[in-house]
Amino acid sequence: MDALTQFALTFITYTVLLFVFLIGLGVLALIGMYVIDKTQKHSTILRNYPVIGRFRFFFEHLGEFFRQYFFALDREEMPFNRAQRSWVYRAAKNIDSTVPFGSTRDLRPEGTVIFVNAPFPPLTEESLPPKVINIGEGYCRQPYATGAIINVSGMSFGAISKPAVLALSAGVKMAGCWMNTGEGGLSPYHEQGGGDIVFQIGTGKFGVRDENGHLCEAKLAAIAAKEQVKMFEIKLSQGAKPGKGGMLPGAKVTEEIARIRGLQVGQDAISPNRHHELNNNQDLLDMIVRVRRVTNKPVGFKAVVSSPEWLDDLFQLINDKGWDTAPDFISVDSGDGGTGAAPMSLMDDMGLPIKQSLPMLVDKLNQHGLRDRIKVNASGKLINPAEVAWALAIGTDFISSARGPMFALGCIQALQCNKNTCPTGITTHDKDLQHGLVVEDKKERVANYLKNLEKEIRIIANSCGVKRPRDLTRSHARVVVEYGKSRTLEELYPTQSPQPI
Secondary structure: OHHHHHHHHHHHHHHHHHHHHHHHHHHHHHHHHHHHHHHHOOOHHHHHHHOOOHHHHHHOOOOHHHHHHHHHHHHHHOOOOOHHHHHHHHHHHHOOOOOOOOOOOOOOOOEEEOOOOOOOOHHHHHHHHHHHHOEEEOOOOOEEEEOOOOOOOOOOEEEHHHHHHHHHHHHHHHOEEEEEEEOOOOOHHHOOOOEEEEEEEEOOOOOOOOOOOOOOOHHHHHHOOOEEEEEEEEEEEOOOOOOOOOOOOOOOOOOOHHHHHOOOOOOEEOOOOOOOOOOHHHHHHHHHHHHHHHHHOEEEEEEEOOOOOHHHHHHHHHHHOOOOOOOEEEEEEEEEEEEOOOOOOHHHHOOOOOOHHHHHHHHHHOOOOOOOOEEEEEEEOOOOOOOOOOHHHHHOOEEEOHHHHHHHHOOOOOOOOOOOOOEEEOOOHHHHHHHHOOHHHHHHHHHHHHHHHHHHHHHHHHOOOOHHHHHHHHHHHHEHHHHHHHEEHHOOOOOOOOOOO
16 A cells, blocks of 8 residues: 555545544534523523524524515615615715616605705706804804704714724814714814814713712813814703613723723713703703803703703793803704614603604794704704705704714614624724724715715705705695695794794
8 A cells, every 4th residue: 555545544534533523522512502401591492492492593683684685675674774874875985876767765655755846946056055054153252153064973982983983083074064072072083083073061971070970160171172172062861862871881991981081990981861960941051151151162952852841941941041041052862863772662762753853943942032042953863865954944053963974984784883793893892893994994985975965965955946955944845644645844834933022
């Protein structure tokens, strides 16, 4: 027997032995799993169907992805369907956003918004530049003037990753709009891109808190001294979880995050469900005045709006006390809002959707004669041109979005935001997963998305017969009501006249 034959026989022998060993190991593993499953007391399925029952959990996990890619139709998937996401992806990549043949949107269901085209729209070259809005003019030393329509809503460093914050920061600079820090404080990564910043004061006062968790005026003044920081937003509540504060587990509170938020390393970053010092509307106005006195910059608040009575009481108090006590802006969030994690009972069942809360806020401001004094910023699932155009027609000044820019960053709606396993590196601190998020590429996509969104809003506005988006009114859109008929927004939400003071 020659050496080659001997080698072949030896190789085959060892291969067979390895195969038998692996088969035996597999059998032992199955026996082990069978014993474990049969004796455990936590899962009825595994106890009754040992080993086989494990496939249920595997397929249940895979089901999320099969529904997304194979079973859900373009306009069925939630919270954002494939048609909505696809438009964002195309806009972010700056590729053709046209579609062929005909619309796949069903225009018959009640609540469907349809814009009213003008018989003689303005020519494209007749379109006007964005209308500049002045926030806080006459009421603080450093008011903020901007023409930006679309802005980036609050996403905290810690909740989202360092490369995600860097890409957003650079993207908003390129697009000429602002980004909100979220309640996690001002990180160097928010500043690095050079864009305008709105600093959010959450219920935990992260970034501007003293050792007892109270608002520290010295830290607040230091943040306000930064030229990039243009405004301050006091967060009362968030759309996806009104009445509940956020939480970053201590395991995620690194030395860097602890330094930014004003915590100890490893300390849970728990936001109370409201500001301890705010018990009523007077307290809210007092805090607005205090923050504006310290910062000399515009100050507003963010809230989920569900009660017209609350707005009546607040706005009446402002008129009684004087306009210098008023917020410079109100960010209206809604039950449509998003978050990294929230109880389903709040996510699904608490807070009015934006299509109810925004008209309510704008109408109450008009009714109390405060519309010129207080600017409006709308938030909550407004990521596509038609949704933003509707909000402008209702009467908002600005729109802020978090999930739209997240899709521009590459989010695939994998629903892993709360697990530190985000496959696109956006909501994870896993360095290997973050590696896939290349800042130089993603900042371009964020800017492209913001610019193309405003471009298509302008197309809608021009088609309605106005020369710029902020000239849209409630007469420019109709809503399908009963029996397939439609009525204008003006009919559904008549513009409120100021009440006698």
